[in-house]
Amino acid sequence: MQVRFGPATSLYDTWREHTLAGTKIPSPDRETVASFIEPVFGLPDEPKSEDHLHGHVGEWLWHLLTKDNAAVRVQPDPKGDVTDAGADGFSIYENPEGALRFRLWESKKNTGSGSLSTSLNQAYTQIAISGQRYVAKIVGTFTAGSQDAATLAFMADVPAAWTQGDEPVGAGVTLATHQPLPGKPFKKMSRKLPLLNKPGQLRGLATSISCYDELAKTVRRYAWTAL
Helix, strand or coil: CHHHHCCCHHHHHHHHHHHHHCCCCCCCHHHHHHHHHHHHHEECCEECCHHHHHHHHHHHHHHHHHCCCCCEEECCCCCCCCCCCCCCEEEEEECCCCCEEEEEEEEEEECCCCCHHHHHHHHHHHHHHHHHHHHHHHHCCCCCCCCCHHHHHHHHHHHHHHHHCCCCEEEEEEEEECCCCCCCCCCCHHHHCCCCCCCCCEEEEEEECCCHHHHHHHHHHHHHCCC
């Protein structure tokens, strides 16, 4: 929630104070605070799709499990609305030799009874078909002064590297589910993304939480407490 409010820290403080106290925010602050919560969670009397809720929690699981890796140089917080077009996430990190690398991440959740492989295949297909467009949109967000010169110079070369499947770029897929995980959930990934065939270019992160639906609804309940 702190990320959702961004620089509007006084609004976040209002939301947090009332949430911890279990009290409702009075108008007009209530309507202002609600506008930060509604895009993903909806509102208590008009909730958003639980599919969107599950997907948003899945993106945050990936981010929280990976962002503190010592190699990560840049990894933005998940976007504020899971229906926004574009990539689910990306990382700029250093390889063991200290060279910069870029990884495009696609996030999927599976909270039904469908096959995990179906969800993963959808992610692979999305990267294969839309990855170039996602990369271009990401690179367009890097402006002069937003990062150090070395990072900006590296990102300038990422779109062409993606086209060729060159070593500085790679892809990752993260899956969040309540189902038990198979021993090798990502075994088809290299066949689905054949251009990315150099060591270290492909990564997968699977998270299985048996109470995933309950976890996501608990997050939403906290978001709504003060409304």
